Amino acid sequence: MFKILVVAWLSALVQDVQFADVVLSCSFIEDGGTMTGSHFARTPATLVLKDLPMSSDLAPEAITPYIPPKTPNADDLIFEVKASSVEIPEAEALLHADCNEQEVICELSRYNPRGTTPDSLPAYFIGSVQLEGDGVSHTLVLQTIADEEAESNAASLTQSKLQLPLSDWGTLMTNAVFVVFTRSPSVAAHLGEDVVLDCGYKQRDVPTERRVELEWRWQHRGHGRTVLLMKASETETENGTPVQMSREGVSTDSTLLVKEGNASLTMKKLAVSDEGTYICTINSGPFQTQQIVQLHVRQPPKVFLSQKEVIFQDETPQQLSCNCERYFPLDVAVEWLAQRPSEEESVSLTKQSSLSSHRQHSDGTFSLSSFLFVRPSENPPGTVFTCRVSHPALQSPSDVSLKVLEPEPEAGEYYWMILITLVLSVMFLYQASR
Numbered sequence: 001m002f003k004i005l006v007v008a009w010l011s012a013l014v015q016d017v018q019f020a021d022v023v024l025s026c027s028f029i030e031d032g033g034t035m036t037g038s039h040f041a042r043t044p045a046t047l048v049l050k051d052l053p054m055s056s057d058l059a060p061e062a063i064t065p066y067i068p069p070k071t072p073n074a075d076d077l078i079f080e081v082k083a084s085s086v087e088i089p090e091a092e093a094l095l096h097a098d099c100n101e102q103e104v105i106c107e108l109s110r111y112n113p114r115g116t117t118p119d120s121l122p123a124y125f126i127g128s129v130q131l132e133g134d135g136v137s138h139t140l141v142l143q144t145i146a147d148e149e150a151e152s153n154a155a156s157l158t159q160s161k162l163q164l165p166l167s168d169w170g171t172l173m174t175n176a177v178f179v180v181f182t183r184s185p186s187v188a189a190h191l192g193e194d195v196v197l198d199c200g201y202k203q204r205d206v207p208t209e210r211r212v213e214l215e216w217r218w219q220h221r222g223h224g225r226t227v228l229l230m231k232a233s234e235t236e237t238e239n240g241t242p243v244q245m246s247r248e249g250v251s252t253d254s255t256l257l258v259k260e261g262n263a264s265l266t267m268k269k270l271a272v273s274d275e276g277t278y279i280c281t282i283n284s285g286p287f288q289t290q291q292i293v294q295l296h297v298r299q300p301p302k303v304f305l306s307q308k309e310v311i312f313q314d315e316t317p318q319q320l321s322c323n324c325e326r327y328f329p330l331d332v333a334v335e336w337l338a339q340r341p342s343e344e345e346s347v348s349l350t351k352q353s354s355l356s357s358h359r360q361h362s363d364g365t366f367s368l369s370s371f372l373f374v375r376p377s378e379n380p381p382g383t384v385f386t387c388r389v390s391h392p393a394l395q396s397p398s399d400v401s402l403k404v405l406e407p408e409p410e411a412g413e414y415y416w417m418i419l420i421t422l423v424l425s426v427m428f429l430y431q432a433s434r
């Protein structure tokens with residue numbers, strides 16, 4: 001009772017900070033080895049992140065503490081990550097995902113930091129936790145906590161697959177010791193813009209002289225290259241940090257990298273050729289861990305029609321053309337619609353239209369035209385033609401329209417009309433003067 005009171009009093013002091021447990025369903029992945037070929041074996045597992053600080057005002061009923069199984073089972077794979085771990089940035093998003101029934105992809109597997117052997121203790125695991133959609137993505141290095149009491153306690157369980165001692169409540173106790181994360185695993189930007197690819201890390205046991213190696217690697221359609229390679233350390237930052245770059249206008253702040261664990265890559269003037277998968281690899285102490293950021297170039301088409309209006313002078317059909325210029329990526333869809341004065345609904349003419357081939361510009365963007373033949377018999381004055389263009393870079397389709405106008409009398413007709421008016425006027429005047 002006393003203990004509970006103390007806890008309540010303490011959390012009242014630290015206002016606006018609540019703690020919550022996040023429980024994730026995961027897969028434990030093992031290399032099947034030669035027995036099953038190159039297949040990976042998946043076993044259901046659970047990842048429990050204990051006592052994560054939550055800053056927002058969560059309804060108390062939204063916070064349900066983790067309750068371990070009633071009878072501990074040696075076959076269960078429950079990884080419990082203690083609160084004494086390194087800070088897990090944006091962990092709140094995981095709790096909200098739970099409430100919003102957002103999918104979380106969670107995979108766990110064994111891990112060997114540099115200088116350790118597969119059977120040495122403590123044991124290490126790597127957890128990859130990814131929120132569906134554009135949420136945060138974490139790679140966690142988990143280190144088992146050697147519990148001497150448990151080891152000496154003959155009654156304690158040993159996990160059947162891992163051969164590691166379990167806590168009295170049947171979980172494998174771990175600390176997260178290294179985290180690499182990105183808050184935006186997928187980035188879309190326009191051509192010519194500057195973008196930041198987000199990547200950061202947190203390390204629990206920081207060596208006295210911190211040395212960090214960062215690599216940003218680009219991969220796309222079977223090609224790949226290192227975009228930036230930086231070897232930063234606390235002492236070196238004053239007199240320059242060794243850095244290699246293979247693209248103009250990329251940078252990472254070496255001070256932020258060492259001091260704040262910010263490995264974000266800034267890219268100036270985005271080009272079509274920058275599109276691809278970027279892998280942020282952090283090497284620090286015995287750990288090497290990665291995070292992936294997808295970069296999509298999105299450039300909406302400029303849409304315009306070849307003419308402002310249609311006038312049919314006779315029965316000759318006319319060709320309309322709708323031009324979509326300098327867009328990226330390739331997938332563009334062009335529809336044609338006609339709204340005739342006599343009809344309430346507009347009709348689709350897309351089937352009667354034809355497309356030019358894609359033209360690619362030197363900057364990698366594309367252009368395309370769509371053509372439509374229109375006949376005066378079907379399209380009386382007042383008809384409105386619309387070209388509707390859909391493209392991934394457009395939030396809603398882009399419409400451009402033109403109208404069929406009444407034909408104007410021809411010059412020859414004018415001549416006759418003036419002549420007749422003149423003759424009639426002269427006759428009228430002559431009559432009047434009599």
Ligand SMILES: *[C@@H]1O[C@H](CO)[C@@H](O)[C@H](O)[C@H]1NC(C)=O
Pocket residue numbers: 196198199200201256261262263264
């Ligand atoms: C790194 O710094 C940049 C620029 O200040 C900021 O936009 C970004 O959110 C930071 N990222 C991380 C992971 O700290």
